[in-house]
Amino acid sequence: MQAAEKRFVEKLKTYLLFAGPTTLVFITVIILPFLFGIYLTFTNWDGISKAYTFVSFSNYKTVFQDAAFWTSFLRTVKYVFYTVILVNSLGFALAYALTGNRVWGQNLLRTGFFVPNLIGGIILGLVWRFIFSNVLVYLGRTFNIGFLSYSWLANPHKALWTLVIVSVWQYSGYMMIIFIAGLSNIPRELLEAATIDGATGFQRLRTIVLPLMVPAFIVTVFLTIQRGFMVYDVNLALTDGGPFKTTQLISMHVYEKAFLAQQYGVGQSQAFFLFLLVAAISLTQVYFTKKLEVEV
């Protein structure tokens, strides 16, 4: 009994020595604000006044009645769906093309595709805003290309696609790096054995490479889903939710509810609700894709 207690104290000491500072920071900047945020969802605080009253669950009721929240959520789901598919397929294609010394200047190309990820979202949004509203329109009008002659950013049917295009451009390179790491972990002898047995390139890709890449896909799909739901900077700088809020994604809606409409409690409830939804979606995804993993 005493020995066990001593061992526990020893373990605790080691833990505190190595992870103590991090735990402290994690609790103070993540856990406490998170709990305080949940506490605020039960109040009618406007964000600045010192007095507020408890309103129990009425903020959550407002979330369900807020039609704009749900349209914005569905729009975000649509955006996430297309970005996840496009980012991952493009990222994988790039990685597959840029491994195994098939292409000249492989490292240069890898760096080139990765660079967009190093540019901050706000700057990136502004750069692309200029491209969509000036460069493409200029090209469209000069060469008489119908679908480019009008700014996509001003068109409620096309503006969401500008967000998808920019996100794909931004994240494909990042996912490519993860896929390259995954690809270089595939044992060469497996592929060689398959080649000797007469497997074609496509057969090798489908039956050996893809199954062995499932762990990489778990990570990339998780990252793209989570980033897609949480996107704010590109949304702000590229479209600012416009035209007339047709590209307002969920984070921006929550932000405006809390800080612009001065309904902090409602905004916080929407944020918490969003947290639950995204957590549920991400965990389901990880659970199901883990089942696809294979042992070599």
Added chain:
Amino acid sequence: MRRVKLGLSVLLFTLVLSLFSAAVLAQDVHITVLNSKGEIQAQLEEIAAYYSSITEGVTVEVIAAPVGQSPFERAMALYAAGNAPALLMLDPGDVLLFQDRALALNDEKWVADAIDGSLDLVTAADGRILAFPVTVEGYGFIYNRPVVEKALGGPFDPKTINTRDALRELFEAIEASGKGALVIAPEDWSLGAHFFGLAYATQAPDFAAINEFQESLKRGEVKLAENVPVNGLLDTFDLMKEFNYDRMDPLASTYDRGTQLIAEGEVGLWFQGNWAWPQIKDFDTTGGQFGFLPVPISNNPADLGNTQVPVGVTKYFIMDGEQNSPAQQQAAKDFLNWLVYDPEGQKRLVLDASIMPAFKNITIVPEDPLAASLLEYVREGRTITFVLNLPPDHWAEVGASMQKYLSDFVDRNGFFAEVEAYWRGL
């Protein structure tokens, strides 16, 4: 060993000395000012630098709230960080939200010199005056005189534009002369807060009645489709859409583009306010020949709004009473007094920053033609209420609906339904 000890004590002595001098230097009072008028950020910084240089021991620093973002958001973040500026420039509707934290300014000398009514919106229920009126602004159609006169083939009297038909004739004349008639800035704040703001302002000449109109909208008792001024305003907007320079792609236009078009004389008119002067000046090709026209909402010159422009105090400074020391608060009070009473302060505020002050004692006239034009309307009593007590997200929500109407995404009934739903949902 002794030498080391000596060396150490000398070192310690210098350290203590330097700490002392640091403590003495720290007596300097440093105050921060949050600016939410992005167009005069550079000018305010210059004023602050000048004021710091002429006052012993006081430094003033200006920080900016991003253009297009509500200053409330920035102020809230600064308060939450425990780092509130001494002076915060806010929109009128937000001032009272800060009543727990703002200092009462009733004892200040400028209270007596502020223009009539300018402190009504910022006086708390308990009588505390919470804010300093920074600037008077107004809006309407800005016209480029050379373009208009060339189109008319003679001198232009702005008073002749007092009906919608007169406006149409002007538009037609300008287009016939080979220039664009007008350009509409499609920003939500411009359409939602300013253009549709006219819908409330033209309901009645007095503030109380406009307030009552807003209340009845909240209660869902108003049918906008049956409201004469609102329909008249939208008829005028239809006319503007018809002649809009960017009618091919109305939402792709921008405020910056509008500044350039009106300043270079590509278009004759632009719906905007006197805040646009610092940018128009940069492209000006006319030598400052600009002025305001009212936005007519009917064909009867006697109707409210056809000969008047909205004018009001659009920005206020509140003074933090919570996170700044008494010395800082005093420094902030001195700074405000310097702006209102010192000839140099007045000159810098009015001439350098192109601000129309809200104080009767300041007699310097702004050099910019837009402010001068507004001042003429004020002197002739041709003003209506600049409706500034709209709900905080009104500009974004109604602005989005106006954008839909501008790009023919909804018809008039659809637009009315959205605006009515917005008010009911408050």
